Amino acid sequence: MYYNPYFEETLQKIDETGPIPEREPDRQIYFVKKMRKLVKEKSDQLGRPLTCFPQTFGCQMNARDSEKLLGILKEIGYVEASKEEEADFVFYNTCTVRENANQRVYGRLGYLNRLKRSNPELQIAMCGCMAQEPSVIETLKKSYRFVDIVFGTHNIFKLAELMYRRWTTGERVIEIWNDTNQIVEELPAQRKYAFKSGVNIMFGCNNFCSYCIVPYVRGRERSRNPEDILQEIRELVQDGVVEVMLLGQNVNSYGKSYGTYDRELDKQKRSISFAELLREVEQIEGLERIRFMTSHPKDLSDELIEVMKHSSKICRHLHLPLQSGSSRVLKAMNRHYTKEQYLALVEKIRREIPDLSLTTDIIVGFPGETEEDFEETMDVVRRVRFDSAFTFLYSKRIGTPAASMYDPTPPAVIQERFERLLREVQRISAEVCCKDVGQIQKALVEGIDEKNPEFVTGRLSNNIMVHFRGDASLIGKIVEVRLEESRGFYYIGSV
Ligand code: 5AD
Ligand code: SF4
Numbered sequence: 001m002y003y004n005p006y007f008e009e010t011l012q013k014i015d016e017t018g019p020i021p022e023r024e025p026d027r028q029i030y031f032v033k034k035m036r037k038l039v040k041e042k043s044d045q046l047g048r049p050l051t052c053f054p055q056t057f058g059c060q061m062n063a064r065d066s067e068k069l070l071g072i073l074k075e076i077g078y079v080e081a082s083k084e085e086e087a088d089f090v091f092y093n094t095c096t097v098r099e100n101a102n103q104r105v106y107g108r109l110g111y112l113n114r115l116k117r118s119n120p121e122l123q124i125a126m127c128g129c130m131a132q133e134p135s136v137i138e139t140l141k142k143s144y145r146f147v148d149i150v151f152g153t154h155n156i157f158k159l160a161e162l163m164y165r166r167w168t169t170g171e172r173v174i175e176i177w178n179d180t181n182q183i184v185e186e187l188p189a190q191r192k193y194a195f196k197s198g199v200n201i202m203f204g205c206n207n208f209c210s211y212c213i214v215p216y217v218r219g220r221e222r223s224r225n226p227e228d229i230l231q232e233i234r235e236l237v238q239d240g241v242v243e244v245m246l247l248g249q250n251v252n253s254y255g256k257s258y259g260t261y262d263r264e265l266d267k268q269k270r271s272i273s274f275a276e277l278l279r280e281v282e283q284i285e286g287l288e289r290i291r292f293m294t295s296h297p298k299d300l301s302d303e304l305i306e307v308m309k310h311s312s313k314i315c316r317h318l319h320l321p322l323q324s325g326s327s328r329v330l331k332a333m334n335r336h337y338t339k340e341q342y343l344a345l346v347e348k349i350r351r352e353i354p355d356l357s358l359t360t361d362i363i364v365g366f367p368g369e370t371e372e373d374f375e376e377t378m379d380v381v382r383r384v385r386f387d388s389a390f391t392f393l394y395s396k397r398i399g400t401p402a403a404s405m406y407d408p409t410p411p412a413v414i415q416e417r418f419e420r421l422l423r424e425v426q427r428i429s430a431e432v433c434c435k436d437v438g439q440i441q442k443a444l445v446e447g448i449d450e451k452n453p454e455f456v457t458g459r460l461s462n463n464i465m466v467h468f469r470g471d472a473s474l475i476g477k478i479v480e481v482r483l484e485e486s487r488g489f490y491y492i493g494s495v
Contacts, residue, residue, distance in 0.1 A: 001074065006186045007188060011032065014033060016033035028157055028160050035163055035167070036075075036076050049078070050077065051079055051086060052079070052088065053087035054066045055108070057105065058093075058097065059095065062128055063198065065156050066093045067189040067190055067191055068156060069091055073159070074188070088119065092105055092108065092124075092125070092126045094128035095128065097214065097395075097397075098397075099396065099397070105126075123149070124146065124148050125151070126144075126149075127151045127153075128152070129153055129218065130217075132217035132218075133217065145172070149166050149172070150176070152175075154177040154179065154180040154182075155175060155177050157187055185228065193476075195241060195446075196242065198247045199233060199236070199245065200224065200247050200248070201246045201247060201248050202253075202254050203248070204219040205249035206250075208334060209335060210401040212397070212400060214249060216400070220257070221250070221257050223255050229246075237284060245291040245292065252274055252299035254273065255274065255276075274292075274301075275304040275307045279307055287313060289444065292314075295319060297342055298336040298337050305352050308353055315463065316353070316355050316356050316462045317356065317461065318359075319361075320359070321360055322377070322380060322384075323363050324362070325377035328373060333402075334401070339380060355462070357462035358386050359386055359389060359463070360384075361389070362390070362391050362421065365417070367407035369409065371417075378420070378424060382424070385428050385431075385432055386425065386432075387462065387464070388425070388429050391418065393414065430489070433491070436483050436491075437485065438483065441466075441483060442461060442480055443458030443466050444476075444477075444478050445470065445474040445477050458481060465490040467490060468495060469495070470495065482494050
Protein backbone atom coordinates (compact mmCIF):
# COMPACT_ATOMS: atom_id res chain seq x y z
CA MET A 1 0.00 0.00 0.00
CA TYR A 2 1.35 3.42 -0.93
CA TYR A 3 0.52 6.26 1.44
CA ASN A 4 1.10 9.88 0.69
CA PRO A 5 2.52 11.62 3.80
CA TYR A 6 -0.01 14.43 3.35
CA PHE A 7 -2.81 11.86 3.46
CA GLU A 8 -1.56 10.28 6.67
CA GLU A 9 -1.07 13.61 8.38
CA THR A 10 -4.49 14.94 7.38
CA LEU A 11 -6.22 11.70 8.33
CA GLN A 12 -4.94 12.13 11.88
CA LYS A 13 -5.96 15.77 12.05
CA ILE A 14 -9.31 15.91 10.34
CA ASP A 15 -12.55 15.99 12.36
CA GLU A 16 -15.13 13.90 10.52
CA THR A 17 -17.92 15.17 12.75
CA GLY A 18 -17.23 18.78 11.74
CA PRO A 19 -18.14 20.61 8.53
CA ILE A 20 -17.18 19.13 5.14
CA PRO A 21 -13.89 20.63 3.91
CA GLU A 22 -14.26 22.33 0.55
CA ARG A 23 -10.79 21.72 -0.78
CA GLU A 24 -9.41 18.47 -2.10
CA PRO A 25 -7.91 16.19 -0.99
CA ASP A 26 -9.03 17.13 2.54
CA ARG A 27 -12.63 16.67 1.50
CA GLN A 28 -12.00 13.06 0.45
CA ILE A 29 -9.96 12.30 3.55
CA TYR A 30 -12.96 13.52 5.55
CA PHE A 31 -15.24 11.09 3.67
CA VAL A 32 -12.75 8.26 4.09
CA LYS A 33 -13.12 8.73 7.83
CA LYS A 34 -16.91 8.91 7.60
CA MET A 35 -17.05 5.73 5.50
CA ARG A 36 -14.74 3.94 7.89
CA LYS A 37 -17.34 4.27 10.61
CA LEU A 38 -20.16 3.02 8.40
CA VAL A 39 -18.14 0.07 7.12
CA LYS A 40 -17.12 -0.87 10.65
CA GLU A 41 -20.75 -0.78 11.84
CA LYS A 42 -21.82 -2.94 8.91
CA SER A 43 -19.12 -5.54 9.39
CA ASP A 44 -19.80 -5.70 13.14
CA GLN A 45 -23.42 -6.34 12.30
CA LEU A 46 -22.53 -9.06 9.76
CA GLY A 47 -19.80 -10.53 11.94
CA ARG A 48 -17.33 -10.49 9.03
CA PRO A 49 -15.26 -7.97 7.11
CA LEU A 50 -16.71 -6.38 3.98
CA THR A 51 -14.96 -7.46 0.80
CA CYS A 52 -14.29 -5.81 -2.54
CA PHE A 53 -13.22 -6.90 -6.00
CA PRO A 54 -11.70 -4.73 -8.73
CA GLN A 55 -12.37 -5.53 -12.38
CA THR A 56 -10.16 -3.57 -14.75
CA PHE A 57 -10.34 -3.30 -18.52
CA GLY A 58 -8.05 -1.45 -20.89
CA CYS A 59 -4.71 0.27 -20.61
CA GLN A 60 -2.03 0.95 -17.99
CA MET A 61 -3.80 4.20 -17.06
CA ASN A 62 -6.86 2.24 -16.02
CA ALA A 63 -4.72 -0.28 -14.16
CA ARG A 64 -3.19 2.57 -12.18
CA ASP A 65 -6.62 4.12 -11.55
CA SER A 66 -7.83 0.80 -10.17
CA GLU A 67 -4.91 0.73 -7.74
CA LYS A 68 -6.07 4.10 -6.46
CA LEU A 69 -9.69 2.95 -6.14
CA LEU A 70 -8.55 -0.15 -4.30
CA GLY A 71 -6.39 2.05 -2.07
CA ILE A 72 -9.45 4.04 -1.01
CA LEU A 73 -11.55 0.90 -0.47
CA LYS A 74 -8.89 -0.66 1.75
CA GLU A 75 -8.55 2.58 3.66
CA ILE A 76 -12.24 2.61 4.50
CA GLY A 77 -12.13 -0.96 5.72
CA TYR A 78 -12.74 -3.34 2.84
CA VAL A 79 -10.56 -6.39 2.30
CA GLU A 80 -9.91 -7.71 -1.19
CA ALA A 81 -11.88 -10.80 -2.26
CA SER A 82 -10.33 -13.34 -4.60
CA LYS A 83 -13.35 -13.40 -6.92
CA GLU A 84 -16.32 -11.20 -7.65
CA GLU A 85 -18.77 -13.89 -6.53
CA GLU A 86 -17.46 -13.41 -2.97
CA ALA A 87 -17.39 -9.61 -2.89
CA ASP A 88 -19.65 -7.00 -1.29
CA PHE A 89 -18.39 -4.26 -3.56
CA VAL A 90 -17.39 -4.78 -7.18
CA PHE A 91 -16.16 -2.02 -9.42
CA TYR A 92 -15.82 -2.17 -13.18
CA ASN A 93 -13.17 0.22 -14.40
CA THR A 94 -13.95 0.28 -18.10
CA CYS A 95 -12.33 0.98 -21.46
CA THR A 96 -14.13 2.30 -24.51
CA VAL A 97 -11.35 2.51 -27.10
CA ARG A 98 -13.06 -0.17 -29.17
CA GLU A 99 -16.73 -1.11 -29.29
CA ASN A 100 -16.32 -4.79 -28.35
CA ALA A 101 -15.00 -3.74 -24.92
CA ASN A 102 -18.34 -2.04 -24.21
CA GLN A 103 -20.37 -5.11 -25.13
CA ARG A 104 -18.33 -7.24 -22.76
CA VAL A 105 -18.98 -4.86 -19.88
CA TYR A 106 -22.75 -4.89 -20.42
CA GLY A 107 -22.69 -8.68 -20.44
CA ARG A 108 -20.73 -8.87 -17.21
CA LEU A 109 -22.94 -6.30 -15.48
CA GLY A 110 -25.95 -8.50 -16.20
CA TYR A 111 -24.17 -11.36 -14.48
CA LEU A 112 -23.43 -9.17 -11.44
CA ASN A 113 -27.09 -8.31 -11.11
CA ARG A 114 -27.83 -12.02 -10.65
CA LEU A 115 -25.19 -12.14 -7.90
CA LYS A 116 -27.08 -9.39 -6.08
CA ARG A 117 -29.90 -11.87 -5.48
CA SER A 118 -27.66 -14.17 -3.47
CA ASN A 119 -25.78 -11.36 -1.70
CA PRO A 120 -28.05 -8.46 -0.72
CA GLU A 121 -25.03 -6.54 0.53
CA LEU A 122 -23.47 -6.43 -2.94
CA GLN A 123 -22.91 -2.99 -4.40
CA ILE A 124 -21.80 -2.40 -7.97
CA ALA A 125 -19.84 0.56 -9.27
CA MET A 126 -19.05 1.33 -12.88
CA CYS A 127 -16.41 3.87 -13.76
CA GLY A 128 -13.70 4.71 -16.27
CA CYS A 129 -13.79 5.69 -19.92
CA MET A 130 -17.11 4.09 -20.87
CA ALA A 131 -18.88 6.09 -18.19
CA GLN A 132 -17.77 9.32 -19.90
CA GLU A 133 -19.97 8.53 -22.89
CA PRO A 134 -23.45 10.12 -22.71
CA SER A 135 -25.01 7.19 -24.60
CA VAL A 136 -23.65 4.74 -22.03
CA ILE A 137 -25.11 6.76 -19.17
CA GLU A 138 -28.49 6.70 -20.92
CA THR A 139 -28.31 2.92 -21.26
CA LEU A 140 -27.29 2.52 -17.61
CA LYS A 141 -30.14 4.72 -16.45
CA LYS A 142 -32.68 2.81 -18.51
CA SER A 143 -31.62 -0.81 -18.43
CA TYR A 144 -29.03 -1.21 -15.66
CA ARG A 145 -30.76 0.36 -12.70
CA PHE A 146 -29.05 -2.05 -10.32
CA VAL A 147 -25.67 -0.36 -10.77
CA ASP A 148 -25.25 1.57 -7.51
CA ILE A 149 -22.53 4.09 -8.31
CA VAL A 150 -21.43 5.46 -11.68
CA PHE A 151 -18.54 7.87 -12.05
CA GLY A 152 -16.10 8.83 -14.78
CA THR A 153 -12.38 9.27 -15.34
CA HIS A 154 -12.09 12.77 -13.87
CA ASN A 155 -13.50 12.12 -10.42
CA ILE A 156 -12.15 8.72 -9.39
CA PHE A 157 -10.56 10.34 -6.36
CA LYS A 158 -14.12 10.94 -5.08
CA LEU A 159 -14.96 7.28 -4.47
CA ALA A 160 -15.28 7.67 -0.68
CA GLU A 161 -17.64 10.64 -1.04
CA LEU A 162 -19.78 8.90 -3.66
CA MET A 163 -20.02 5.76 -1.54
CA TYR A 164 -21.00 7.85 1.45
CA ARG A 165 -23.78 9.42 -0.60
CA ARG A 166 -24.97 5.99 -1.76
CA TRP A 167 -24.94 4.58 1.75
CA THR A 168 -26.67 7.48 3.46
CA THR A 169 -29.31 8.37 0.86
CA GLY A 170 -30.07 4.87 -0.41
CA GLU A 171 -30.26 6.38 -3.89
CA ARG A 172 -28.24 5.43 -6.91
CA VAL A 173 -25.36 7.87 -7.45
CA ILE A 174 -24.32 9.00 -10.93
CA GLU A 175 -21.66 11.68 -11.13
CA ILE A 176 -19.85 12.39 -14.38
CA TRP A 177 -17.66 15.41 -15.02
CA ASN A 178 -17.19 16.53 -18.60
CA ASP A 179 -13.66 17.73 -18.04
CA THR A 180 -11.41 18.92 -15.24
CA ASN A 181 -8.22 20.75 -14.58
CA GLN A 182 -7.89 19.23 -11.12
CA ILE A 183 -5.23 16.75 -10.20
CA VAL A 184 -5.72 14.98 -6.87
CA GLU A 185 -2.94 12.53 -6.23
CA GLU A 186 -2.59 12.52 -2.46
CA LEU A 187 -4.81 9.53 -1.79
CA PRO A 188 -3.51 6.02 -1.06
CA ALA A 189 -3.01 3.38 -3.75
CA GLN A 190 -2.93 -0.39 -3.40
CA ARG A 191 -0.15 -1.50 -5.73
CA LYS A 192 -0.47 -4.76 -7.60
CA TYR A 193 3.30 -5.30 -7.46
CA ALA A 194 5.53 -4.40 -4.52
CA PHE A 195 8.57 -3.80 -6.70
CA LYS A 196 7.19 -1.83 -9.64
CA SER A 197 4.62 0.87 -10.11
CA GLY A 198 2.96 3.08 -12.67
CA VAL A 199 3.25 6.80 -12.01
CA ASN A 200 0.93 9.25 -13.76
CA ILE A 201 2.83 12.17 -15.14
CA MET A 202 -0.02 13.62 -17.18
CA PHE A 203 -3.67 13.08 -17.90
CA GLY A 204 -5.82 13.54 -21.00
CA CYS A 205 -4.91 14.04 -24.63
CA ASN A 206 -5.09 16.97 -27.05
CA ASN A 207 -4.25 15.13 -30.25
CA PHE A 208 -7.66 14.19 -31.54
CA CYS A 209 -6.58 11.42 -33.85
CA SER A 210 -9.71 11.09 -35.96
CA TYR A 211 -10.54 7.49 -34.93
CA CYS A 212 -9.90 7.90 -31.22
CA ILE A 213 -12.32 8.53 -28.39
CA VAL A 214 -9.68 9.11 -25.71
CA PRO A 215 -9.60 12.94 -25.93
CA TYR A 216 -13.37 12.94 -25.37
CA VAL A 217 -13.36 10.61 -22.38
CA ARG A 218 -10.08 11.60 -20.74
CA GLY A 219 -10.31 15.32 -21.34
CA ARG A 220 -7.67 17.94 -22.12
CA GLU A 221 -4.02 17.39 -21.48
CA ARG A 222 -2.75 18.32 -18.01
CA SER A 223 0.67 17.56 -16.63
CA ARG A 224 1.55 17.01 -13.01
CA ASN A 225 3.98 19.27 -11.30
CA PRO A 226 7.51 17.78 -11.66
CA GLU A 227 8.19 18.12 -7.92
CA ASP A 228 5.11 16.05 -7.11
CA ILE A 229 6.13 13.34 -9.55
CA LEU A 230 9.69 13.18 -8.23
CA GLN A 231 8.45 13.11 -4.65
CA GLU A 232 6.02 10.28 -5.40
CA ILE A 233 8.80 8.24 -7.03
CA ARG A 234 11.14 8.84 -4.09
CA GLU A 235 8.47 7.58 -1.74
CA LEU A 236 7.77 4.55 -3.93
CA VAL A 237 11.50 3.70 -3.94
CA GLN A 238 11.56 3.94 -0.15
CA ASP A 239 8.68 1.51 -0.18
CA GLY A 240 10.63 -1.06 -2.23
CA VAL A 241 9.89 -0.07 -5.83
CA VAL A 242 12.80 -0.55 -8.26
CA GLU A 243 11.00 0.07 -11.57
CA VAL A 244 8.59 2.85 -12.51
CA MET A 245 6.47 3.26 -15.61
CA LEU A 246 5.76 6.93 -16.31
CA LEU A 247 2.24 7.09 -17.68
CA GLY A 248 0.59 9.51 -20.05
CA GLN A 249 -1.49 9.34 -23.21
CA ASN A 250 1.30 11.22 -24.97
CA VAL A 251 4.30 11.59 -22.66
CA ASN A 252 6.26 13.55 -25.24
CA SER A 253 4.05 16.55 -24.72
CA TYR A 254 4.61 16.47 -20.96
CA GLY A 255 4.97 19.96 -19.48
CA LYS A 256 3.01 21.81 -22.09
CA SER A 257 0.01 22.44 -19.85
CA TYR A 258 -0.35 21.98 -16.13
CA GLY A 259 -3.33 21.11 -13.98
CA THR A 260 -4.28 23.06 -10.89
CA TYR A 261 -3.55 21.90 -7.40
CA ASP A 262 -6.30 22.60 -4.96
CA ARG A 263 -3.99 22.13 -2.04
CA GLU A 264 -1.43 24.68 -3.13
CA LEU A 265 -2.92 26.73 -5.88
CA ASP A 266 -0.18 29.27 -5.61
CA LYS A 267 2.63 26.74 -5.73
CA GLN A 268 5.42 27.90 -7.99
CA LYS A 269 5.27 25.62 -11.01
CA ARG A 270 8.41 24.73 -12.84
CA SER A 271 7.89 23.93 -16.50
CA ILE A 272 10.20 21.22 -17.83
CA SER A 273 10.15 18.95 -20.87
CA PHE A 274 9.67 15.19 -20.74
CA ALA A 275 13.37 14.64 -21.47
CA GLU A 276 14.29 16.91 -18.55
CA LEU A 277 11.87 15.09 -16.30
CA LEU A 278 13.52 11.80 -17.23
CA ARG A 279 16.92 13.25 -16.40
CA GLU A 280 15.70 14.16 -12.95
CA VAL A 281 13.96 10.84 -12.35
CA GLU A 282 17.24 9.14 -13.29
CA GLN A 283 18.95 10.88 -10.35
CA ILE A 284 16.71 9.19 -7.79
CA GLU A 285 18.89 6.88 -5.79
CA GLY A 286 17.68 3.32 -5.40
CA LEU A 287 15.53 3.47 -8.53
CA GLU A 288 16.85 0.92 -11.02
CA ARG A 289 14.62 1.09 -14.07
CA ILE A 290 12.50 3.67 -15.84
CA ARG A 291 9.88 2.93 -18.48
CA PHE A 292 7.32 5.20 -20.10
CA MET A 293 4.18 4.92 -22.19
CA THR A 294 3.02 6.19 -24.75
CA SER A 295 5.07 8.24 -27.21
CA HIS A 296 3.53 10.01 -30.17
CA PRO A 297 5.96 9.96 -33.13
CA LYS A 298 5.16 13.58 -33.99
CA ASP A 299 6.63 14.95 -30.74
CA LEU A 300 9.54 12.62 -30.11
CA SER A 301 12.42 15.04 -29.59
CA ASP A 302 16.14 14.69 -30.26
CA GLU A 303 16.61 15.66 -26.64
CA LEU A 304 14.64 12.57 -25.58
CA ILE A 305 16.77 10.31 -27.79
CA GLU A 306 19.87 11.89 -26.29
CA VAL A 307 18.67 11.33 -22.72
CA MET A 308 17.73 7.71 -23.45
CA LYS A 309 21.06 7.06 -25.13
CA HIS A 310 23.09 8.16 -22.10
CA SER A 311 20.81 6.76 -19.44
CA SER A 312 21.66 3.65 -17.47
CA LYS A 313 18.16 3.36 -16.02
CA ILE A 314 15.80 4.05 -18.92
CA CYS A 315 14.84 0.68 -20.36
CA ARG A 316 15.77 -0.22 -23.90
CA HIS A 317 12.19 -0.19 -25.12
CA LEU A 318 10.14 2.35 -27.01
CA HIS A 319 6.47 1.95 -27.83
CA LEU A 320 5.92 4.10 -30.90
CA PRO A 321 2.42 3.69 -32.36
CA LEU A 322 2.47 3.66 -36.16
CA GLN A 323 -1.32 3.23 -36.71
CA SER A 324 -0.85 3.11 -40.49
CA GLY A 325 2.00 3.04 -42.99
CA SER A 326 0.10 5.00 -45.62
CA SER A 327 0.73 8.75 -45.61
CA ARG A 328 -2.71 9.28 -47.07
CA VAL A 329 -4.41 7.35 -44.26
CA LEU A 330 -2.15 8.98 -41.64
CA LYS A 331 -3.38 12.35 -42.86
CA ALA A 332 -7.00 11.24 -42.56
CA MET A 333 -6.17 9.93 -39.10
CA ASN A 334 -4.81 13.36 -38.14
CA ARG A 335 -1.51 11.87 -37.02
CA HIS A 336 0.74 14.72 -38.24
CA TYR A 337 3.48 12.54 -39.74
CA THR A 338 4.05 10.71 -43.01
CA LYS A 339 5.33 7.21 -43.70
CA GLU A 340 8.72 8.70 -44.62
CA GLN A 341 8.91 10.77 -41.45
CA TYR A 342 8.10 7.71 -39.32
CA LEU A 343 10.77 5.64 -41.06
CA ALA A 344 13.32 8.44 -40.72
CA LEU A 345 12.55 8.75 -37.01
CA VAL A 346 13.03 5.02 -36.50
CA GLU A 347 16.32 5.16 -38.39
CA LYS A 348 17.56 8.02 -36.22
CA ILE A 349 16.56 6.26 -33.00
CA ARG A 350 18.18 2.99 -34.08
CA ARG A 351 21.36 4.78 -35.12
CA GLU A 352 21.66 6.39 -31.70
CA ILE A 353 20.40 3.49 -29.58
CA PRO A 354 21.06 0.26 -31.52
CA ASP A 355 19.93 -2.14 -28.77
CA LEU A 356 16.51 -0.49 -28.37
CA SER A 357 13.46 -2.67 -28.92
CA LEU A 358 10.59 -1.06 -30.77
CA THR A 359 6.93 -1.96 -30.42
CA THR A 360 3.89 -0.41 -32.03
CA ASP A 361 0.13 -0.21 -32.50
CA ILE A 362 -1.47 -0.66 -35.92
CA ILE A 363 -5.08 -0.19 -36.99
CA VAL A 364 -6.44 -2.15 -39.97
CA GLY A 365 -9.60 -1.06 -41.79
CA PHE A 366 -9.63 2.68 -41.18
CA PRO A 367 -12.47 4.09 -43.37
CA GLY A 368 -11.41 4.20 -46.99
CA GLU A 369 -8.18 2.23 -46.50
CA THR A 370 -7.37 0.55 -49.83
CA GLU A 371 -5.22 -2.47 -50.65
CA GLU A 372 -2.43 -0.03 -51.65
CA ASP A 373 -2.68 1.77 -48.30
CA PHE A 374 -2.59 -1.55 -46.49
CA GLU A 375 0.48 -2.62 -48.47
CA GLU A 376 2.20 0.57 -47.28
CA THR A 377 1.59 -0.58 -43.70
CA MET A 378 3.00 -4.03 -44.52
CA ASP A 379 5.99 -2.31 -46.07
CA VAL A 380 6.73 -0.34 -42.88
CA VAL A 381 6.30 -3.50 -40.79
CA ARG A 382 8.84 -5.33 -42.97
CA ARG A 383 11.29 -2.46 -42.95
CA VAL A 384 11.16 -1.59 -39.27
CA ARG A 385 10.88 -5.17 -38.04
CA PHE A 386 9.09 -4.34 -34.78
CA ASP A 387 9.84 -6.50 -31.75
CA SER A 388 6.11 -6.78 -31.39
CA ALA A 389 3.00 -5.00 -32.61
CA PHE A 390 -0.51 -4.73 -31.25
CA THR A 391 -2.85 -4.98 -34.20
CA PHE A 392 -6.44 -3.73 -34.05
CA LEU A 393 -9.43 -3.87 -36.34
CA TYR A 394 -10.74 -0.34 -36.75
CA SER A 395 -13.73 0.21 -34.50
CA LYS A 396 -16.16 3.04 -35.15
CA ARG A 397 -16.49 5.34 -32.14
CA ILE A 398 -19.52 7.61 -32.15
CA GLY A 399 -18.55 11.25 -31.80
CA THR A 400 -15.15 10.94 -33.47
CA PRO A 401 -14.56 12.47 -36.93
CA ALA A 402 -13.82 9.07 -38.49
CA ALA A 403 -17.26 7.79 -37.47
CA SER A 404 -18.83 9.81 -40.27
CA MET A 405 -16.32 8.73 -42.92
CA TYR A 406 -17.66 6.40 -45.57
CA ASP A 407 -16.04 3.00 -46.00
CA PRO A 408 -16.83 0.92 -49.09
CA THR A 409 -14.50 -1.96 -48.06
CA PRO A 410 -16.31 -5.24 -47.26
CA PRO A 411 -15.62 -6.48 -43.69
CA ALA A 412 -14.31 -9.80 -45.03
CA VAL A 413 -11.60 -7.97 -46.97
CA ILE A 414 -10.57 -6.05 -43.86
CA GLN A 415 -10.53 -9.27 -41.83
CA GLU A 416 -8.30 -10.97 -44.41
CA ARG A 417 -5.88 -8.02 -44.33
CA PHE A 418 -5.86 -8.09 -40.55
CA GLU A 419 -4.89 -11.76 -40.56
CA ARG A 420 -2.21 -11.15 -43.17
CA LEU A 421 -0.73 -8.39 -41.04
CA LEU A 422 -0.87 -10.48 -37.89
CA ARG A 423 1.01 -13.35 -39.57
CA GLU A 424 3.71 -10.98 -40.78
CA VAL A 425 4.06 -9.29 -37.40
CA GLN A 426 4.33 -12.63 -35.63
CA ARG A 427 6.83 -14.04 -38.12
CA ILE A 428 9.08 -11.00 -37.67
CA SER A 429 8.68 -10.98 -33.86
CA ALA A 430 9.84 -14.57 -33.63
CA GLU A 431 12.93 -13.76 -35.70
CA VAL A 432 13.73 -10.61 -33.72
CA CYS A 433 13.28 -12.41 -30.42
CA CYS A 434 15.93 -14.99 -31.41
CA LYS A 435 18.64 -12.46 -31.93
CA ASP A 436 19.87 -12.20 -28.34
CA VAL A 437 20.13 -15.94 -27.68
CA GLY A 438 23.44 -16.67 -25.95
CA GLN A 439 23.66 -13.23 -24.33
CA ILE A 440 23.60 -12.47 -20.63
CA GLN A 441 21.08 -9.76 -19.71
CA LYS A 442 19.51 -8.32 -16.58
CA ALA A 443 15.96 -9.37 -15.75
CA LEU A 444 13.61 -8.06 -13.08
CA VAL A 445 11.89 -11.10 -11.59
CA GLU A 446 8.15 -10.46 -11.55
CA GLY A 447 6.71 -13.71 -10.25
CA ILE A 448 6.50 -17.49 -10.30
CA ASP A 449 6.01 -18.91 -13.77
CA GLU A 450 2.30 -19.65 -14.20
CA LYS A 451 2.94 -22.93 -16.01
CA ASN A 452 5.86 -24.25 -13.98
CA PRO A 453 6.16 -23.55 -10.23
CA GLU A 454 9.88 -24.32 -10.30
CA PHE A 455 10.45 -21.42 -12.70
CA VAL A 456 10.19 -17.66 -12.36
CA THR A 457 9.35 -15.01 -14.95
CA GLY A 458 11.57 -12.01 -15.45
CA ARG A 459 11.35 -8.94 -17.64
CA LEU A 460 14.35 -7.83 -19.66
CA SER A 461 15.15 -4.17 -20.20
CA ASN A 462 13.69 -4.45 -23.73
CA ASN A 463 10.39 -5.66 -22.24
CA ILE A 464 10.73 -9.27 -23.44
CA MET A 465 10.08 -11.95 -20.82
CA VAL A 466 12.48 -14.70 -19.82
CA HIS A 467 11.55 -17.83 -17.88
CA PHE A 468 14.19 -19.55 -15.77
CA ARG A 469 14.62 -21.86 -12.79
CA GLY A 470 14.17 -19.98 -9.50
CA ASP A 471 11.94 -19.45 -6.48
CA ALA A 472 9.84 -16.77 -4.79
CA SER A 473 12.87 -15.30 -3.00
CA LEU A 474 13.93 -13.80 -6.34
CA ILE A 475 10.71 -11.81 -6.88
CA GLY A 476 11.45 -8.10 -7.14
CA LYS A 477 15.19 -8.68 -7.67
CA ILE A 478 17.21 -7.89 -10.75
CA VAL A 479 19.33 -10.87 -11.75
CA GLU A 480 21.65 -11.69 -14.63
CA VAL A 481 20.24 -14.35 -16.88
CA ARG A 482 21.73 -16.22 -19.81
CA LEU A 483 19.21 -16.32 -22.66
CA GLU A 484 19.43 -19.91 -23.78
CA GLU A 485 16.55 -20.46 -26.13
CA SER A 486 13.97 -18.36 -27.96
CA ARG A 487 10.35 -19.49 -27.85
CA GLY A 488 8.98 -17.00 -30.33
CA PHE A 489 7.92 -14.23 -27.97
CA TYR A 490 9.95 -15.04 -24.88
CA TYR A 491 13.17 -16.71 -23.82
CA ILE A 492 14.09 -19.68 -21.67
CA GLY A 493 17.21 -18.91 -19.67
CA SER A 494 19.26 -19.65 -16.57
CA VAL A 495 20.73 -17.49 -13.80
N1 5AD B 1 -10.36 1.43 -33.47
C1 5AD B 1 -9.33 0.56 -33.39
N2 5AD B 1 -8.23 0.79 -32.67
C2 5AD B 1 -8.15 1.95 -31.98
N3 5AD B 1 -7.19 2.46 -31.19
C3 5AD B 1 -7.60 3.66 -30.74
N4 5AD B 1 -8.82 3.95 -31.23
C4 5AD B 1 -9.18 2.90 -32.02
C5 5AD B 1 -10.33 2.61 -32.82
N5 5AD B 1 -11.34 3.46 -32.91
C6 5AD B 1 -5.92 1.79 -30.94
C7 5AD B 1 -4.75 2.64 -31.40
C8 5AD B 1 -4.12 3.07 -30.10
C9 5AD B 1 -4.45 1.91 -29.20
C10 5AD B 1 -4.35 2.17 -27.76
O1 5AD B 1 -5.77 1.57 -29.56
O2 5AD B 1 -3.86 1.83 -32.12
O3 5AD B 1 -2.73 3.30 -30.20
FE1 SF4 C 1 -5.98 8.65 -29.02
FE2 SF4 C 1 -4.25 9.83 -30.68
FE3 SF4 C 1 -4.52 10.74 -28.13
FE4 SF4 C 1 -3.34 8.36 -28.60
S1 SF4 C 1 -2.57 10.36 -29.28
S2 SF4 C 1 -4.91 8.82 -27.04
S3 SF4 C 1 -4.49 7.59 -30.37
S4 SF4 C 1 -6.07 10.78 -29.76
